Structure formats: C-alpha cells, structure tokens
Amino acid sequence: MNQHEHFGDELDSSDSSRRNFLKQSSALAALALTPAAANAAIHNGLDEKLAAAIEQLPLQVDINGTMQKLSIEPRVTLLDLLREQLHLTGTKKGCDHGQCGACTVHVDGQRVNSCLTLAMTTEGCKVTTIEGLGSVDQMHPMQEAFIKHDGFQCGYCTPGQIMSAVACIREGHANNPDEIREYMSGNICRCGAYANIVDAIMDVKQGGARV
Amino acid sequence: MNPFQYTRVTTPKAAVSALSQESGTYFLAGGTNLIDLIKREVVVPERLVDINKLPLATIEKTATGLRIGAMAKNSAVAEHELVKKHFPLLSMALNAGASAQLRNMATVGGNMMQRTRCPYFYDTSMPCNKRSPVQAGPDKGKPNGPSGCGAIDGYNRMHAIFGGSTKCIAVHPSDMCIALVALDATVNVSGPKGDRKIPFSDFHRLPGDTPQKDNTLLPGELIMSVDIPTNKFADNSHYLKVRDRASYAFALISVGVAVDMKRDVIQDIRLAMGGVAHKPWRLTEAEQFLRGKSATEANFKQAATIAMNGAKGYGENDFKLTLAPNSIIDALKTATKTA
Numbered sequence: 427m428n429q430h431e432h433f434g435d436e437l438d439s440s441d442s443s444r445r446n447f448l449k450q451s452s453a454l455a456a457l458a459l460t461p462a463a464a465n466a467a468i469h470n471g472l473d474e475k476l477a478a479a480i481e482q483l484p485l486q487v488d489i490n491g492t493m494q495k496l497s498i499e500p501r502v503t504l505l506d507l508l509r510e511q512l513h514l515t516g517t518k519k520g521c522d523h524g525q526c527g528a529c530t531v532h533v534d535g536q537r538v539n540s541c542l543t544l545a546m547t548t549e550g551c552k553v554t555t556i557e558g559l560g561s562v563d564q565m566h567p568m569q570e571a572f573i574k575h576d577g578f579q580c581g582y583c584t585p586g587q588i589m590s591a592v593a594c595i596r597e598g599h600a601n602n603p604d605e606i607r608e609y610m611s612g613n614i615c616r617c618g619a620y621a622n623i624v625d626a627i628m629d630v631k632q633g634g635a636r637v
Numbered sequence: 638m639n640p641f642q643y644t645r646v647t648t649p650k651a652a653v654s655a656l657s658q659e660s661g662t663y664f665l666a667g668g669t670n671l672i673d674l675i676k677r678e679v680v681v682p683e684r685l686v687d688i689n690k691l692p693l694a695t696i697e698k699t700a701t702g703l704r705i706g707a708m709a710k711n712s713a714v715a716e717h718e719l720v721k722k723h724f725p726l727l728s729m730a731l732n733a734g735a736s737a738q739l740r741n742m743a744t745v746g747g748n749m750m751q752r753t754r755c756p757y758f759y760d761t762s763m764p765c766n767k768r769s770p771v772q773a774g775p776d777k778g779k780p781n782g783p784s785g786c787g788a789i790d791g792y793n794r795m796h797a798i799f800g801g802s803t804k805c806i807a808v809h810p811s812d813m814c815i816a817l818v819a820l821d822a823t824v825n826v827s828g829p830k831g832d833r834k835i836p837f838s839d840f841h842r843l844p845g846d847t848p849q850k851d852n853t854l855l856p857g858e859l860i861m862s863v864d865i866p867t868n869k870f871a872d873n874s875h876y877l878k879v880r881d882r883a884s885y886a887f888a889l890i891s892v893g894v895a896v897d898m899k900r901d902v903i904q905d906i907r908l909a910m911g912g913v914a915h916k917p918w919r920l921t922e923a924e925q926f927l928r929g930k931s932a933t934e935a936n937f938k939q940a941a942t943i944a945m946n947g948a949k950g951y952g953e954n955d956f957k958l959t960l961a962p963n964s965i966i967d968a969l970k971t972a973t974k975t976a
Contacts (some may be wrong), residue, residue, distance in 0.1 A: 437645040439684075444692075500643030500685070503672070523673050524739060536741040542672045543742065544665065546643055547689050558878060590738065597737070611884035612736020 437549075439483055439500055448617045487548045489514070490558030498545055505529045505540035508555060516556035520614070527613035530586035530593075531555045531611035537593035539612075556585035559592065567635040568592050571626035587613045592637050600631045606635045638673050642684040647691065649827055649859055653783040656685040657829050657857035664688050664859065666708065669739050674752065679781065681770055693746075693861060696720070702867045707746030711813065712737070714745060726895050729876035730816035736885050739960055743892035746860035749814060749840065751826070752851065753807035753915075754887055755796070757787035765875070766804045767848040780882070794953040795887065798961065799914040805848030806951060809841055809916050810887050812953055816876060818917035819893040819909040822865045828858035837861035841916035847914070870895035870907065878911075879964055888912035890960050892968035901932050903973070913961060920944040923965070933975035934966070941965040 482497040489512060498507060505522070508514045508531070517540060520528030524542040531540045531556040560566030568588050571577070578584040590613045594600045599609040603624050615623065630637060646652045656662050661683030665671060674680040679810040693708040696717050703724065706712055714720055715731035723842075735743065741829075757763045764785030771784045788796050788806050797806045841852050873896035880886040891911035897904040906927050908920040923944040930936045941962035950958050970976040 435777075436647050436651065439642040439644065481642075483643060499640070501638040501640055501675075522649055523676065524669055527736065537738050538742050539669070539738045542669050542739075543666060544643075544672065544685075546645070547665070547668070547687055549645070562851075594737070599737070601837060608884050609737050611882075612738045636966070 437483065483546060485546060485549055487545070487550070488552040490554060491611065494592050496545075497499050500544065500546050502545045503541055504531070504533075504543040504545045504548055504553065507539065507545040508553075514555050518582055518585055520583065520586075525568070526583070526586075527590060528583050528586040530589040530613065532589060532593060536598075537590050548609060555587075556589060559588065561592045566592070567630050567637060568626070568632070569593075571633075572623070575626040575629060576619070576621045577626040578615070578619050578621045583613060583615045583617075587623055591623070591630075594627060595637045600627050603628065638672075639678065639681050641675075641682045642948045643687065644684060644830060645687040645690060649691060649693070649861065650971045652686055652688050652691060653827060653829060653857055653859050655684075656859070658748050659683060662686060665748075666744040666750075667710070667733070667739075667742040668747075669743045669831045670747065670751040672840040673733065674759075674881040679752075679759055681781065688859070699864065701864070703865045705745055705863045705865070707862055710741055710742045711735070711745070711748060712740040714738065714813075719728055723867070723871055724816075724820060724874075725871055726819060726874040726876055726893055727813070727816040727865070729874070729893075730812040730893060733876055733891070734812035735886075738791075741845070744861055745813070748811055749817075749863075750852070751811060754810045755807040756792060757790055758807060763787045767807060767844070770847070770849040771804075789951060792953060793937040793951045795889065795912070796951060796954050797914050798950055798954060798957045799918055800843040800916070801914075801949065801951075802844045802846065802848070804846055805844035805915065807844070807848065807915060808912055809851070809914065811917070812876070812878065812888065812891060812911060814917040815891055815893040815909045815911040817863060817865070818919050819895055820865050820868065820870075821907070822863050824863055825861045827861050828855055830855070832861075837917075838919055844915045851915075868895065873898050873972045874975070875968050877964055877968040877971065879960060890957060892964045894968045894972040896932075896969075896972050898932065898973060901973075901975075903927050903930055903932055908940075908965070908969075910944075910961065910965070913948075913957065920965070922946070929970075932969070932975050933952065934970070935976070937966045937969040938962075940969070 481499045485496045485498050508517050518528040520526035522541045524539040529540040530537050534551050560569050568591050594609050600606050606627050608623050642656050645826040663682045663863050665685040665687045693706040695706045711731050715728045721728045757765045758768050761782035764783040764787045769782050769784045797808050798829050818837045824835040824840050838876050875894050878888050878891040888911045893909045895907040908924050910918040926943050927940050
C-alpha cells in the first residue's frame, strides 16, 4: 500500500503537489528532492524560496464571507495568513504566543488565538476578523460602544478585545462585571483601559442589541 | 517556525499509522501548547499529523458514567449540561484553566499531553533534562540545548514539592487533569498494538531518571476518549486554584475535592492537588483518613497534615509547604459547606 492510497482523499504534504512540482521541473528532479532534503535546504539557508515552493499546500477557507482558495506553507499560522498574505491587518500580532489575545478572531463562531492556529487546520472553516464584523460606515454595536466608553488608548489590543467581547456576549458570559472580567482575561491591555472595556460590554449587553 | 511536513487524517487508524511511520512526528490537536513549543524551538518536528478532523469530539452518557471524546474542546466539556450537573468538579477545573480563547481551541487529549511550563524547559539556552535528556538516543529523545536541571538550585517558585527527582522538579500544569484523577477517570487509547485502558492515575508519571517522559503512552498511541464513572459527589465538589493573578495564570497550588456527604459525615471523598508534582497528585491517604469522619476543621487539619507527608521545598517554593495544607483545608470547607 503506498502512501497516497493509504491516506485516501486526506492530505499529505509529501503527496501529489510535491510530485507534480517535481515533474514540471527537470532541474529540480535532478536534485531528487526528498522532503527531508527540502527541509535541510531551509535549515542550511540554501534556497528558502525553492523549498517553500515545494512545501505549498492547498487551503480553502471562508474569510469574512469570501471563499479563499490559497496555497500555503504548512507552518503558516492563521494570524500570518491574514496579515501577510490577505493583508487583513486589523488582526494584531502582540505576543505571538497565545498570551495577549490581540490576535483573537472567530473560527466557526468560536473565539480563538489565531497566532496558535495553523492556517491548514482551518480548511473548510468560516473565519471572521474585525474587518468582517463591521465597517467605518456600518459599525458593529460593540465597536460603537468601545468609542462611546473610551475602551482603548493606543488601540493595539482593541480588535482582539472587540472580537473577544462579542464572543463573550454570544457565549452568555457577560451577565455582570465580575463575569466579564473573568471571561475577558485572555485579552491584555497594556494601557489599562479595562474599566472602560467592561463598561462597553455591559452597555451592549444591557442595550440588547443583536451581536 | 522551522519547516515541517503536514498530514491531515480523518480516521484514528490513519492517525496511528502516520505517527508510527517515522520519528519526529507529532499529533496536532488544538495546538495551544505544541505550536508555542515549535515557535520556541523546544520541539522541532519533522511532521505534524493534524487530527482535528477525527470524529472524536462526542460527549455521551454510558452505562457506567460519562465518555468524553479526546477531541472535545475544553470549553465544550466545561459547558456541557451532563458535566455541569453530574461532574461539576471537572467543569470548575476546566474553567479555572487558560483563557476563553484557549479553552475553545484546546482538546481533552491535548490538555493531558501538554508539557510543563517550567521556564528552564522553555528556554533552549538553559539546562533541562526534560527537553534535552542526558542519554539521547532513538527512544530517549533528541538533545536540544544543555542537559541538567536549572530549577533545582535556581528559580523554582512554581516547582514540585512532591515526587521530584535529582533530574527534574517540574510540575504538570493542567487543571482538568486534577479533576479527572480525583474522579477516577480511565483513558482509552488506541495504538499500533491495539486498544487499551489506562487508569488516569497511571497516565502521567513521576520524572525519576527519565523526565523527558511525561506519561505512560507507548509510541504511536492515540488518546481516544476518557471515561468518568458515575458518582455521588455532585452536591459537594470544589476546585480551588491559588495563583498569582485572579485569572489566566497557572496554579501555584490547586485542590480538587469531591465529597459524598450524609448529614455532616463524609461517606466517601476524592482529593487531588495540582501545582505540586510532575503528575496530578492524588491524596489517597488523606481520603482514607476522612472517610466516615465528620466534616470538622480539626479533621480537615489532620487530613492536610497527612497529605503533606514527604513534601520537600527547594528554596523559592518553600511557601508551598504552608500554602498547600491551607488550601486543602480551605477547599474541604468549601466543598462540605462548613466554611
């Protein structure tokens, strides 16, 4: 049983895309690039672009209502895909280690840290970023409430705070200030706008607007 | 991140087969710990096997209790009606861990597999026997940075007071696992040699001479589900977590208590502690002492004294020798509603 048959219609980076690429390139075929050799090429800094071309995998993911057909390296995080490839820079890179919450987006309606999410794992999922939540002309009630209550100073954590705040209400965890503080603890604000952020969330929750 | 190969599987059989194929292969579930470890180059995988599409996220009632699929998200378990009603200790422990975002990503199996947060383990320029085993080899892991233990004579405020060795005094960081060990859970695993069951208390291990091994899984084995037997603890359960911040921090000390009370008498009890050992630390001797006893502060104090038998501080974590028994007493009072 060869590997292709073994995994059936599942996906494997040493599978058809690599073989097709090798077939198309006689120069590369001469190098007989195994995955390990491609990895070694990157480790040795020999030809990162060459190795990257080989490691591209197909990905289909719905971003803010648009189906994206992409080709990416398996090591790309959802955060880097959004910012670097799709130029959706509303989602911020803070710590890049899942500690600050600046990168919070929704995947299939659930708030997650996009910095710790490999983009490949979002195949077939619906991703919503701050750009998909509202616009300058049509702001989301939570965006309006953050402005009204001065829920930020520098603004860097704000997209993550707002994505998390919307999810907090949807999950049913915004019933009082204590509960909001607990369920918003994954979003750090170095400017210390916490009190106003809690006010903004309470306002939206009590206002009963559809979030 | 270093480059790696990526394989997505949709059946447990394919997952086990993919993991057995070559060394340097890791299962990728929620990724909340593994992706972080890869970014920090503590783990340098050759291949990730993405198991997120495996149909293992079901939470269901069984004849003897509850079965929770290994891929069930931590938030889904914590919010599940059956868990909240019949196993509130598990719900409380899960909600005490991480952040809402991380709980939406993290899975039950992944939570069990998470590595210690010892700062020496995370810093590849520092000595660590867990990250860089003394005797590196095919079965013993690859060396990654210097060997040794920086914590024993170093910064050890977060470290173990029970079961440490001369090689490692790291602690297991999970909250969920404290509840599962207390509730006598069983782990169902599937591997190249077939299926087997592991009692939760035997799943994690003490460091001994091989701190690189966190658990007793055999090569290629996949966690399928966790079973929790029915119990009478629902009315008197409590998870106390003492930490540096009110939320979103690892435990300095945590205590899981589940009691079956009749009037003020303890019919049956489960006690476990987190933040104190390389594995979820079950307090069986203290449990034994409390069975049949009245729920009084004097009995709780004696149980705490029994529980602390053999505890050892390493300097910066000496405060745990006082904090741990106090936390046990506090958690017992809350669970038995005698506070």
